[in-house]
Amino acid sequence: MDFNPIVPTTMHVDINSCFATVEQQANPLLRGKPVAVAAYVKDYGCILAASREAKKLGVKTGMQVREGRSLAPHLVVLPPDPPKYRVVNRKLLRLLQSYTAYISVESIDEMVMNLANTPALDRQDMFGIARDIKTRIKHEIGDWITVSCGIATNRYLAKVASGLQKPDGLVAITRENILETFGTMKLTDFCGIKEGNGRRLMEAGIMTPLAFYRASVEDLKRAFHSVVGHHWWLRLHGYEDGSMYKEFSKDTKEDQKSFGQSYVLGTPYLPTDSRLWQILTQLTMKMGRRMRADGFAAYGVGISLMFIDHSHWHTQEKKTFPMFSDFDFYMNMRRMLMHAPERTVKMIAVYCYALHPDTDRQASLFPEENRKRDITCAIDAIQNRFGDFVIYPARMARMEQKVLDRISFGGVQGLPDVPFIEQVKHETAS
C-alpha cells in the first residue's frame, strides 16, 4: 500500500502565536514589538506565547520571563486575558463553519476541518478556500491575526503541514511532494516524536523522516514494540489511524470522562495549611459548577499534588453514590488530602470522574441529602445570575491567593458562544 491516493480535503488551521497576536490585535501600539503573554508577569512566570517579533529574538514558549527579558530587553510581558482568546476562538469557529459542518476544535488556537463533499470545495480548490479564509479572518476577526493552514489527506499530515511555514503559511502535503517535504525535515519536527519515541526510532536505525516514511509496518511495530507502529505508518502515509483525534463535530459532552481544575501556588503551602484548603474550596467549586452545568454527577474524586521538590502524590476514590454538591467534593478531597506527605505543595489538581447523567438519578430517602442538593442548585442559580463567586463558603474569606481564569492546553470544552456578534462590527473610525 502506497500513500493515500484520495484528493486532500483536510485542512488544519492554526492561529500564529495566538495569545500574543490577539494582544497585539487588541492594542495596536504593541504591533511590531516583541510581546509575550506569561502566566505571571514576574521574573519566574512561564511564557505561554511569544509574538513573532519576540520569537525572532529567541523568546520561546515555556521560558521564564527573566530568560525572555535577557534575550529581548524591551519585551512587553502581559498577563493572560482568556475572554479575548475565547472570543477569537469562537469567531474563527463561526467563520470556518461557513465552509463545512465537519470541524474539530483541537485547542484554543487550532481547528481541523474536513471539506470533502462540501459545496465550498465545488466552488474552489483547497488552496482557494485557505486563501479565502485568510482574507476573511483579516476583515472579520482582526487585521493583525494570521493563521497557518496545512492541507493533506489526513489530520496528522495537515497538522504537520501547518507547522512547516510560519507565520501566515499555506502548505499542502500530497503524494506528489511527500518525499521532498520529509527530506527537509528532522524527526523531531513531527508532532509526537520527541525524546521517548525519537529514541525508539533511533534504536531501530530510523534516523530521518524519509527513513521513517519508508519503513514497513513490521519495522515500525518492532521499533515501537506495539500496534502504535502501525498507527504511525498510517499517519505518515496519509490515512486516518483512528487513535489520535476525536471525531469531527462530535458533541464533546458525550466524550466527557472527567472534570478537573488545577492551580500552581505562588506561595507554596503544606497540605495541612488552611490556606491550601481555601484554594481546594475554590477549585472544587469551579469543578463542581462545570460538572453540574453539563448535567452530571460523579462517583469518583481524585486529588493530585506536586511538591516543590518536583515529586508527586496522587490518590482517588470511587463512591457507591454519586456526588453532586461542592460540599461533598470538598469534604472528600480534604479527607484525602490529610493522607498526603507533609511536604510543601507547589501545584494542586482536583478532578471528578466516573460521571453519571444527573437526570437519571434516584431521589434520596434522606432529607439532608435533598437539602444539600437544593442548596447547591440555589447557589448555582445565584452565580448564574450575578457572576462566579458572588456567594462562597465562609472558609474562603480573606483568601490570599485567588485561582485565576486560565485557558487549558488542548481543550476548549464549555466555551460560551459569542453573544450579539452580529450587532457589533469593527472598523477603523475615520
Add this chain to the structure above:
Amino acid sequence: MPETINEPVSVTLWSNHKTRKVIPYSLYWHGRQYHITTIGLHHTVWEGRHLFHIFSVSDGSTFFKLVMDSESLRWTLLEVDTIH
C-alpha cells in the same frame, strides 16, 4: 505594560443602522478629548447574566481599554497604555 485606571469615562458612540456598525468614536477623560482612530478588538464578558462589552481602542498614540455595562449603559476606562 498598560496602567490600570478603572474610572468612569464619557464616550461618544457612533452607530449606523444600515451597516450595523457600532463603534466608540471619542472619549473624554481628565479634561481631554481623544478621537479614536483604531478599534483593535471588541469582546464581551458575562458576569452572571450581566453582559459587558469591552473595546480595545487607540487614538494613534494612546491605547484605551473601555468597558460598557450593557445594563446601566455606563462606560469605564479600565486601562491606558502609551507608545513603548
